[in-house]
Amino acid sequence: MSYRVIGIVVLAAILAAVPSIASEYWVALLTQVLIFGLLALSADLLLGHAGLFSLCHAAFFAVSAYTVAILQTRYGVTTIPAAVAGLVAGTLLAAVFASAVRTRGVYFILITLAFGYIVWGVAHRWASFTGGDNGVTNVPPPSLGGLQIVTKAHYYYFVLVVLAICLLGYRILTTSPFGLALRGIKSSESRMRSLGYRVGAHLYVAFIISGFYASLAGVLYIYYNRFVNPVAAGFPISVEAILMAIIGGTGTILGPFIGSGIILVLRNWVSGFFHYYTAVLGLIFIATVLWAPNGVMGLIRSWRSGNRGEGA
Amino acid sequence: MAASNALLEVNDIHTYYGDSYVLHGVSLALNPGKIVVILGRNGMGKTTLVRSIAGLTPPRRGDVKFEGSQLSGQTPYGIAQQGIAIVPQGRRIFKSLTVRENLLLPTSQLAKGKKRAPRVGKQWNLKAVLEEFPQLADRINNLGSALSGGEQQMLAIGRALMANPSTILMDEPSEGLAPKLVQQVQEILLRLRSEGHAILLVEQNLGLALAVADEIYVISSGRFVFHGTSDELSKNSEVLDNHLGVAKGH
16 A cells, blocks of 8 residues: 555656656657547446447547537637636536446447447538538637636646546545446446346446546547547447557556557657568567557556566 | 235246246245245256245236235345345355445345235344354354355345345255255244244255245146145155156155
8 A cells, every 4th residue: 555655656756757757759748648548548447447449539539529629719708718618528528328227238339330320420420510621710819817828838737636536535435335336247237137237227327437538538639639630430449448548458547548648659760660560569569469468557466466476 | 815914925927938838827825934945856846936936926816915916027136135045046145345335235224125924033134143143253254255155055044134034935945955054944943933924935955845834835847746744745656756747655
């Protein structure tokens, strides 16, 4: 326990020091890592805790980003109401898409895939409203009251604070009786039913909470990127979110962020000298599945328990 | 056949798995403070009977009543919330959860309905269960997958007790257990009975059945072929030979 506290303090100190020791490029990249880590974490609430493999999380992410962008650029809505509207829009969409929890296994994957394509299709084809392929541009920087967040370093700190709050909430959620119930459902649905649990209702609520977190990632993304186009709603984003969670380690808080770091840093670094960088990501994913099915966090855990075994 | 004031009543149920016809009209009654044993060989419909009562495999015909109200058509979680707990065959503990988490699952408000069944006997909680099964207390933070078969069985029984049920359906709790542990199962069955719990015990272990049963039903190919007391069964060599495959003079 004390090791965990020390770890969190050290990690927080390192993260807080980044803008003063690293270049703006790295600060921006790390901000992106945190935002996509949050998206991966949202998908992992379903995958790692409830055992549902969703392929539509880009939809909530994009709908909330588009909502904020359109309200700010066309209707002059200020940051806070626009952000709230984005969260509400994404979460409401999740409440509709959550009907997918009536299905399981490959049917759940296919239905969420189809839901994701609907949103992408709307973003892509309804050009008069969404701007089509051009998307929505010129989103202003966020301003909270009189405070405008303009520099990359300031936005990085803002993301860090928001993340700290929502990770605390996530931790409370997953360690609550509700979180325990989700893990029970992942392990055996029929057993949970015969203990008196309404499995469907639990999964429905988990899906909506997951959609809320994805929407929050969308809000953070739009103010980071300042523009949004249909790519944000695309299938690759949904897949990457899931891959980040798997590579980092599902069912953990840190895992999705580690996965996000690995994928985004590699993409930025490898794409500089190797055109087929997605092939490298593919190889990493295959290696993860073969040799580290529990991701980086799983490797760390087995390494630690191995050490403990030697010590004892 | 079933007494009209029984706690749990099963009236002429017919249950299928898809096209296969498993229970061919089975009736029984269970009262508080009684242990009713269903004996039979593998594949005769014992587990199906438990699943039919619990709503996991609802019967196509016939009905199940609990405290006078229909269970037919109710969801498994709704049935559980009325105070019927299952100790499933093969233990079926949550292997990816710790012993503590396994035991706490049934106590969550999320697992309780609005209507709570009246309590029977002592109040079970984490402390009481760990006193009953000290071997679980030693392994409270271990994952379910790290337990031995006997410990898993104790955990499955403890988990059922944590819900403080009035009625417990136990599906072969002695399966694969060492004689000493079967003895422990027997003791707890008798104690639960003396506290007023109603227990439906599905078994293959004739010795355990004879030792605890108030009434025994022998099931064969989805029908009851015998109903009586332990004494009556031990004297009925025809049933013992033909339906249970045990030699006389057990």
